[in-house]
Amino acid sequence: MELSNDKKIPLADRARPQDFDSFVGQVNIIGKNKILRQAIENDSVPSIIFWGPPGCGKTTLARIIAKQTKSAFIQLSAVSSGVKNIRDEVLKAEQLKRLGTNTIIFIDEIHRFNKAQQDALLPYVENGTITLIGATTENPSFEVNSALLSRARVFVLEKLSGEDIEILIKRALVKFYPKTKINKDAVGFLSQMADGDARVALSALEFALKIDSVVSLEIIKEALQKSLMYDKAGEEHYNLISALHKSMRGSNADAALYYLIRMLESGEDPLYIARRLIRFASEDIGIANSLALPQAVSAYNACHYIGMPECGVNLAQAAVYMAKSKKNNSLYIAYQKAQIDVKQYGNLSVPLHLRNAPTKLMKDLSYGKDYKYSPDYGYNEKQEYMPDKLKNRRYL
Numbered sequence: 305m306e307l308s309n310d311k312k313i314p315l316a317d318r319a320r321p322q323d324f325d326s327f328v329g330q331v332n333i334i335g336k337n338k339i340l341r342q343a344i345e346n347d348s349v350p351s352i353i354f355w356g357p358p359g360c361g362k363t364t365l366a367r368i369i370a371k372q373t374k375s376a377f378i379q380l381s382a383v384s385s386g387v388k389n390i391r392d393e394v395l396k397a398e399q400l401k402r403l404g405t406n407t408i409i410f411i412d413e414i415h416r417f418n419k420a421q422q423d424a425l426l427p428y429v430e431n432g433t434i435t436l437i438g439a440t441t442e443n444p445s446f447e448v449n450s451a452l453l454s455r456a457r458v459f460v461l462e463k464l465s466g467e468d469i470e471i472l473i474k475r476a477l478v479k480f481y482p483k484t485k486i487n488k489d490a491v492g493f494l495s496q497m498a499d500g501d502a503r504v505a506l507s508a509l510e511f512a513l514k515i516d517s518v519v520s521l522e523i524i525k526e527a528l529q530k531s532l533m534y535d536k537a538g539e540e541h542y543n544l545i546s547a548l549h550k551s552m553r554g555s556n557a558d559a560a561l562y563y564l565i566r567m568l569e570s571g572e573d574p575l576y577i578a579r580r581l582i583r584f585a586s587e588d589i590g591i592a593n594s595l596a597l598p599q600a601v602s603a604y605n606a607c608h609y610i611g612m613p614e615c616g617v618n619l620a621q622a623a624v625y626m627a628k629s630k631k632n633n634s635l636y637i638a639y640q641k642a643q644i645d646v647k648q649y650g651n652l653s654v655p656l657h658l659r660n661a662p663t664k665l666m667k668d669l670s671y672g673k674d675y676k677y678s679p680d681y682g683y684n685e686k687q688e689y690m691p692d693k694l695k696n697r698r699y700l
Contacts, residue, residue: 315510316503319476320364326475327368328502329468330361333459340459347373351429351436353414353444353453356461359501362439365461366410369437376400376407382416382611387424397434407434414438415447416573418611422452429455442573463500470495472502473509486519494524504528541572545580548623553588557627564623568616578604581622592632599625638699645694652691 321327324334324341334341343349349369354362363379370377378393390409397407409425411417428434429452436456440447444458473491477484490512498505512519512527544567551559567577581603585596603622607615661671676685690697 314507315476315480316506318480319472319506321361321368322371323368324372327361327364328471329464330365330461332462334365344369344372349373349408349435351456353438353440353448353456353458354461355440355442355444355458357463357500358441359498359503359505360461360464361502362461363410363412366408366437366439370408370410373406373408375435376405377410378407379410379412382411382413382421384613385411385421387421390421390424394428394433397428401433409434409436411436411438413440415440415442415444416611417448418609419449420609421611422449426451426455447575464502465500466492466495469498469500469502469505473505476506476509481513481517484513484517484519487521487524490519490521490524493521494528497528544570544572545577548577549580549584549588552584552623552627553631555627555631557624560623560627561620564619565616568612568619574607574612574615574619575604577619578607578622581619581626584626587636588631588633589626589629590632590635592630596626596629634700641699645697649691649693652693655688655691657687658689 327334332338334344340352352366354365356362367377369375376397378396380389380393393407393409397409400407414422425434425436429436436452438444438448438456444453448456470491473495477486494505494508498508508524508528509519512523515523515527544563548560548563548567551557551563564577568574578600581600582597585600589596599622603615603618606618609615610618656670657673657675659666659671661667666672676687678685688695
């Protein structure tokens, strides 16, 4: 596929490297004589999981592999593709295989595939009908099921350097905007502030070029701010999760729903949100409602089972439940107080009467002596449970 100068296509896609000579970065896995490079050149590519940060070249590398091995390339999104989509594409792959053409199925954000979707791929990966290439920003050990993971080779991609990003920016300008004048400081600033994400850099550059054909540092700063309006590792990510948490704490279910959907529509990982709901259930609701924690855990499991977009409503149910629930943060405050004592006093000795005494020696040393068995006292026994230095300390 040749580079397109159709300006309806985002610059990040138009400028995508087409071969190893133009690919930037990742020399640790595709440099000369590296195992993956050799496998590609020998047309013996295994199923692969590319694990790395956003914008480091996972999709581009998958496309180059398909081109180098003359394979059909089918791209699926874990967000919008279901088991039926997988089976439809496998049928096409089987037809192509009979004609002598191999098929690479590329799944972006494979960590969002639920178990059923991942299981649907297994037999076809195993029998060689398809070569799977998955891309993920999450640790595949946790997010890809073991059966599929055992049939794929994991390659870790690194964040692009500022120098790598600068090369991509200059190439894009020469190829698509040769008459553009851009301040050297602006290129350097954009290269560093993109934080290794080529798509962020090129999207900001494209936005800047819509503002003015003479690109200054000030224009780049404005354009970069727009491109980073929702970056999962950036400020807006933390602003939105903070707003969701505080809306639930303030019992405003409408605002909680709004911020939840903002995050999901912007591509946030639903499992991240579910983990924050689990934390909220204990931190802000705690002992006021013992059902809040199971509700949050159930939402997390639902996200694992069915993925996006279906699990959005499960998260909405949990978030609204948290917002409407009674609140009590005494457990959270007590935890912090106890934590301070642990850090201040270290490993204080457990009182003798609370110690286990499985041997005669321990009994001779008075381990367990004078312990009052609570049921025998109607759970109203008078005895100290804290170490001596914390005698009568109360957290709750």
